[in-house]
Amino acid sequence: MINPASRLNSIELSLIRKMFEVTNPNAINLGIGEPDFNVPENIKEAMKRSIDENDTHYTPNKGYLDLREEITKKFKKENGITTTPEDVIVTVGASEGLYMCTQAFVDKGDEVLLPNPSFLSYEACVNLAGGTPVSVDCKMENEFKLKAEDVQEKITDKTKAIILNSPSNPTGAVMDKEDIKAIADLSIDKNFLIISDEIYEKIIYGKKNYSPAKYSDNVITLNGFSKTYAMTGLRIGYLATTNEDYTEQLLKIHQYNIACANTTAQRGAYEALTGPQDEVKKMVCEFQKRRDLIVSRLNDMGYETVNAEGAFYVFPKIEDENFVQDAAKAGVITVPGVAFGSNGENHVRMSYANSYENIEKAMDILEGMINNG
Template structure:
């Protein structure tokens, strides 16, 4: 396995900051907002009530019930509590899902550009990632016909991530429906990573499990919607036999996520008024930042499509250097702007900017990049 390039680049940026270097870090996929107060208060209440013991490998029953209700309320999915599982972040839900599903030689279709961890998780489980390419000219939206071309007798799953990392693309309902129907036709699974579902600026979210519930595992978590990255709470819901297998992997690895964090997540999912106010505030802030960075990067000569979700943009930096790694190094060392090169995302000549930072930082970054481009 290769280490996560996004984690490595962010660690380098943080180290430079610790050294006192004035750096604009646009690397991490982490909200810059604090966890909502009502969620923190719930964690404190759990501590005071002594809810600090081991939890069941599938998660506390109260959280599994809240997840089931969330699926019904927000996604139109009928997933009972015993078909849900709580994990140490959405990343562990995906990792354990690959462990549960894949045998050596199995194939997983991934839509490129993709999150760096999907292929590595598949390889760790003995599988192989098969890429379907998309480009900025199509808004990074996959063609279902191209997905079907990649299907083989060894295909075990396709991973869909909408809104997506690193592209910010939101897949239309008809695209998700078509891919789900392909999975049903060829008898493989859809792994739907919906961690950014609440961060859509134009259009609406659609869960492919509405089309093929018997073939779809829906993965989500607390990190992006509720700014709970460090709490490490994720979850998944889907076919009973698949979820049972994921629970078995949990039981032999971490046993369960942090019990206190699980009670905090119950609050996030059940105190709807407070949580929706927080989500709406954050979404509007990200929308303004998205508009600012997309307009700014295009204005200074770095082609950047305006996509509709998450808090990332992929920008063509061949004007800085045709090699995206060298371009990212120049941005870091000369402009003091930290970004993630597109290499491990399967996005050559591009870098990923995260706009989960203030508008002042975005303006500062744009100014510094413009100065870099102006140099002979």
């Protein structure tokens, strides 16, 4: 056997994906991180037309120009960020964008600040680039929100970047405007990069998303269509930065790895931005109802649960180390919180991207499991 590259020594396969391997066909899956809704019909039709018109050839490396133009309009209108189509790269999901950022800017020995807990891909991508992840505590008493003062304490002369994610996977936390702005100010004063993962920005309840790129040029904004438009399997996202030197370096990674994003998915993405948004609003309204249900039921069971303000996850405090395994045997799939960092210990991530009825059933199962000891 040929030995793998040493950079893989610190990389483990995803605990989230491992939970998908549970073989109970009747289990209710509260582990999966994707909307249970279908792609809106207008987006489907746009992609069908793309195939029928033989629109299946390479696009420009950065993506179709008309799509990038719509992305710049979206940034200006919704995020207060002024970009040009040349600042935008259409990617194979926001995941590719994350990988591009770490490969383009993180060197061996560079420190990258990560919220703890946070999405497990962040640490893996930093490690693959040879960087050193440095965790910043997101405390339950602060509703898991990343605070600027905690970030400032971790900045050193080796700090190269910070990865932000608001709304957050796994906690559903939405950062406050003053913390976003303060971290943006720090990025200027201390000269480090902000990689802002805003993939859940539209799935938010009674709050507003704030983009750090509105306050600093040292920002790469990641976003996509997977969560908002239920296009997870179509793998289509984008990134943008107002610094043309940053764009050139990012394009090197994208060009030699992917060439261009899927043409059909790009046509669907264009329709997603330019077409009606009614289905998005319905989806978010339904997610909020489910959030209210799962938070209420978990708290009633005695599992302290923050009333998450965005995304479609809750992160209850559950100190029973056998809970995830016992729940899976009983018929409810969840994810151990420790998969998302050391501060996830004694927590469990549950996704409410499942039907209201299934969430009710899952809570009944968990309550029965507790009562039966």
